[in-house]
Amino acid sequence: MSARVSRRDFLRWSGSAFGVAMLAACQQPVAPVESGSAPPSRPFEGQTVSAAGMPWMWENTKPLYEEFLEETGMELNVATFQQQEITDKLMQAVATNTYFADLLAIPNNAAADIWGNDLALPVPEDLLNDPEMAWDDVLPVYREKVLAWKGVIYGMPHDGDTHHMMFLHSLMDDPDNQANFTGEYGYDLNPDRGPQTWQEHRDYAEFFTGWDWSGDGDPNYGFAHMMKRGDTAFWGFASRCTAYGKHPDDPGYFFDVETGAPRINSPAFVRGLTEWKDEMQFGPPGMISMGWGDVIEASQALRVAMNVGWDGVAMHREGSLAAGKSSYSVLPGSYEVYNAGSGQWESRSEINFAPSLAFGGWEISIAKGAENEDAAWALAKHFTNKEMGNTFAFQGFKNPIRISDIADIEPWVEIAGFTERSATTYLRALNETMTHPNLVLNLRIPGWTQYRDALELAVSKALAGEASPENSLNEAAEAWSAITDRLGGPEKQRDNYRTHLGLD
Amino acid sequence: MQQNSTAKQPMAESHKKRPSQGIPDVIFKWILILPATIAVIALLIFPFMFTLAASFTDWHLFNLNAPINFIGFKMWASVLTSSYIHTTTWNTIFFVGLALPLEFLLGMTVALALNAATFGRTFFRVFFLMPLMFNPIAVVFLIGKLMLQEDIGPINDVLMGLGFPRIMWLSDPSMAKITIVLVDVWQHTAFMILMFLAGLQSLPQEPFEAAVVDGATAVQRFRFISLPLLGPVALTAVLIRGLDAFKVVDIIYSLTGGGPGQATESVTLTVFRTGVKGGDIAFGSAASYLLLILMAVFTALVLFATRKWVRVSY
Known part of the structure; x- marks a missing residue:
């Protein structure tokens, strides 16, 4: 018998082996032979829930859900993606109506695309009435607006994002700084609340720029904001203009709620952008290239005295030089606000504050067509019930969304590492932001990625000096109108915007 | 001449068919080429033509329930x-x-x-x-x-x-x-x-x-x-x-x-x-x-x- 194998035999055998392997791979997995019925304590024995989210949601939090998996017998198949990647994948799944995972962590912006198109399941009645979920404890703006679409709650309360201002109270406390600032600007530094208007913010920024107040040998800067195109400039800019553009008597901010016309080239936004560009001289060189992470790093390293962001907790992480030195406040306001209805600026005796629910948070939703629906809801409940929600918040895995998250400074001091002063101002800032009557909601209408890109481009062009703020925002408004036309026209998007605001 | 022609005969036949293998060479060549052909059509030619066709429409993925219209150039x-x-x-x-x-x-x-x-x-x-x-x-x-x-x-x-x-x-x-x-x-x-x-x-x-x-x-x-x-x-x-x-x-x-x-x-x-x-x-x-x-x-x-x-x- 010859031991030689011809090339043809080799091809034939390898092809057969490949075919058998493929057939085997296509087979449904054989269910394990059960020796008896599953014990009642393991109700999801043999069921696998697929979940999609970011690494921070699943990797460092394992101790918080491993016991649950063990007790229920549930298998968890997690796919983790970075923030931008999961957003892209979710939106592609939405667009092509394809299955992505049972349990989804969705960016708040995508609510209209996912919930509005019936691609996720409403939260079941029994979960809405479940005492462990304590829905009354969820901040009303989330329960009634952010987690809902057309009055139906689709999102489980997980992450609550707001933009607030961080400032180093250690600098404002310094008697020399106080005396010098008062001498220069004619009013006192406010170590408790920081600058209260954008004009004051400019003064503070100017005062703390160009000298070494941190003692590291290098000159420091007044502030850092997220300005990088393709990163988080959309939210940075939106939050910079709210005080000018959000009139207390008008629910619209990005669009006119009656016509659906974009407002991003109104005098309010032009003023915000003009001032933002001018204030870049009080930020680190290259601030136009700074994204959200860069702002955190600059703040933690005491290179800047103030910032606007989501990340009070990050200031108190190990290695942060800002720990114990930072306080928080709602976004600065303005004594002047633009009235889009009359087309006039209004001077007010009280400061017009318009806090920003920027980004709005990552909400947990169950996809329509989830294979193990009950198991997926059980896991979602485990992640978002009151007790676990508090734990996630205090350990810094998500931002507060519940009243109980921001009710007491003690866990923030003992678990999150805040000082009492920092915790007090942090919780005050969050509370004042999320309960404010003139709060600006995060934009949630279909096609939000294109609106975001167009606005970020205009802002970046103006900041880079490629176009004037007015011209660049006019271009952006034209681009927004063109996007609206491509997505069904102004009436359709106006209706979506009104639904987003909870008006219809 | 005779020797030459008889020598060529089996070689020519072996190009056409090898009885011991049962599959004619011509078919066998196509079998070998087929996977690559399918891959090229699926991964290159189809997307190429699909993209070209899409460029003549008003198709927007996030306009979910809207019809896709042919709009020429x-x-x-x-x-x-x-x-x-x-x-x-x-x-x-x-x-x-x-x-x-x-x-x-x-x-x-x-x-x-x-x-x-x-x-x-x-x-x-x-x-x-x-x-x-x-x-x-x-x-x-x-x-x-x-x-x-x-x-x-x-x-x-x-x-x-x-x-x-x-x-x-x-x-x-x-x-x-x-x-x-x-x-x-x-x-x-x-x-x-x-x-x-x-x-x-x-x-x-x-x-x-x-x-x-x-x-x-x-x-x-x-x-x-x-x-x-x-x-x-x-x-x-x-x-x-x-x-x-x-x-x-x-x-x-x-x-x-x-x-x-x-x-x-x-x-x-x-x-x-x-x-x-x-x-x-x-x-x-x-x-x-x-x-x-x-x-x-x-x-x-x-x-x-x-x-x-x-x-x-x-």
């Missing part, structure tokens, strides 16, 4: 008249026009040096090829985020210590264009080195020996022997690297996001932003065909230049 017209696309097209041409010659010249210079080196040749070959082994995102982090950080980055620190002004590597629109090119040159010159080194080592030695006997200098040997003989390699390298450079997206996306403003946005990034992320399939498809046309023009120019100036065979 309207989308092509909006792409060709879009100032946004004009800018990204010029950005792409600027990038290729600067990065490619730089990589070509640097690659050839280093390859000549490595070819002539007598000491540490292996070490330096690996050393110069290392950038090619890095992930582009890692390169962006290493060079863009760490080395070129404008406030506290080491390069600005050194330059300012020497009395130079601070360079806004990523924040100044003009400088950002150059920075993107520099990062690409840092990474992809290695490819040119690899190509030219392989070319130099495969050159015949006789012309060089004859030139030495005739008293030619090193420069003359390079100018009149090495350079013409390297023509085919140079053509291949320019074509591969040039076509790759037209599709640049990873470095730009992670380093500048296309900014500041629109200063560094390439056509590929525009296609990604509008078609993939934005869901505007029709616009993205038409824009991707614009890129294809650009690349076809580039290829034609290179081939034309080749026919005119490059000696294809030794």
Whole structure:
């Protein structure tokens, strides 16, 4: 018998082996032979829930859900993606109506695309009435607006994002700084609340720029904001203009709620952008290239005295030089606000504050067509019930969304590492932001990625000096109108915007 | 004659069919070709035609329940008249026009040096090829985020210590264009080195020996022997690297996001932003065909230049 194998035999055998392997791979997995019925304590024995989210949601939090998996017998198949990647994948799944995972962590912006198109399941009645979920404890703006679409709650309360201002109270406390600032600007530094208007913010920024107040040998800067195109400039800019553009008597901010016309080239936004560009001289060189992470790093390293962001907790992480030195406040306001209805600026005796629910948070939703629906809801409940929600918040895995998250400074001091002063101002800032009557909601209408890109481009062009703020925002408004036309026209998007605001 | 014809007979039959195998050769060849054919149709021809068809519609992925309408060349017209696309097209041409010659010249210079080196040749070959082994995102982090950080980055620190002004590597629109090119040159010159080194080592030695006997200098040997003989390699390298450079997206996306403003946005990034992320399939498809046309023009120019100036065979 010859031991030689011809090339043809080799091809034939390898092809057969490949075919058998493929057939085997296509087979449904054989269910394990059960020796008896599953014990009642393991109700999801043999069921696998697929979940999609970011690494921070699943990797460092394992101790918080491993016991649950063990007790229920549930298998968890997690796919983790970075923030931008999961957003892209979710939106592609939405667009092509394809299955992505049972349990989804969705960016708040995508609510209209996912919930509005019936691609996720409403939260079941029994979960809405479940005492462990304590829905009354969820901040009303989330329960009634952010987690809902057309009055139906689709999102489980997980992450609550707001933009607030961080400032180093250690600098404002310094008697020399106080005396010098008062001498220069004619009013006192406010170590408790920081600058209260954008004009004051400019003064503070100017005062703390160009000298070494941190003692590291290098000159420091007044502030850092997220300005990088393709990163988080959309939210940075939106939050910079709210005080000018959000009139207390008008629910619209990005669009006119009656016509659906974009407002991003109104005098309010032009003023915000003009001032933002001018204030870049009080930020680190290259601030136009700074994204959200860069702002955190600059703040933690005491290179800047103030910032606007989501990340009070990050200031108190190990290695942060800002720990114990930072306080928080709602976004600065303005004594002047633009009235889009009359087309006039209004001077007010009280400061017009318009806090920003920027980004709005990552909400947990169950996809329509989830294979193990009950198991997926059980896991979602485990992640978002009151007790676990508090734990996630205090350990810094998500931002507060519940009243109980921001009710007491003690866990923030003992678990999150805040000082009492920092915790007090942090919780005050969050509370004042999320309960404010003139709060600006995060934009949630279909096609939000294109609106975001167009606005970020205009802002970046103006900041880079490629176009004037007015011209660049006019271009952006034209681009927004063109996007609206491509997505069904102004009436359709106006209706979506009104639904987003909870008006219809 | 008789012997010859009988000798050919079994050979000819063996081409047609081997009874022991049962499958005629002609069919067997098709069986072998079939997987590759299916792969090419599925992964190349179908997407190619699908994208072309999509560019004649108003298809937007996020307009979920709307019908898809055939709109002829309207989308092509909006792409060709879009100032946004004009800018990204010029950005792409600027990038290729600067990065490619730089990589070509640097690659050839280093390859000549490595070819002539007598000491540490292996070490330096690996050393110069290392950038090619890095992930582009890692390169962006290493060079863009760490080395070129404008406030506290080491390069600005050194330059300012020497009395130079601070360079806004990523924040100044003009400088950002150059920075993107520099990062690409840092990474992809290695490819040119690899190509030219392989070319130099495969050159015949006789012309060089004859030139030495005739008293030619090193420069003359390079100018009149090495350079013409390297023509085919140079053509291949320019074509591969040039076509790759037209599709640049990873470095730009992670380093500048296309900014500041629109200063560094390439056509590929525009296609990604509008078609993939934005869901505007029709616009993205038409824009991707614009890129294809650009690349076809580039290829034609290179081939034309080749026919005119490059000696294809030794």
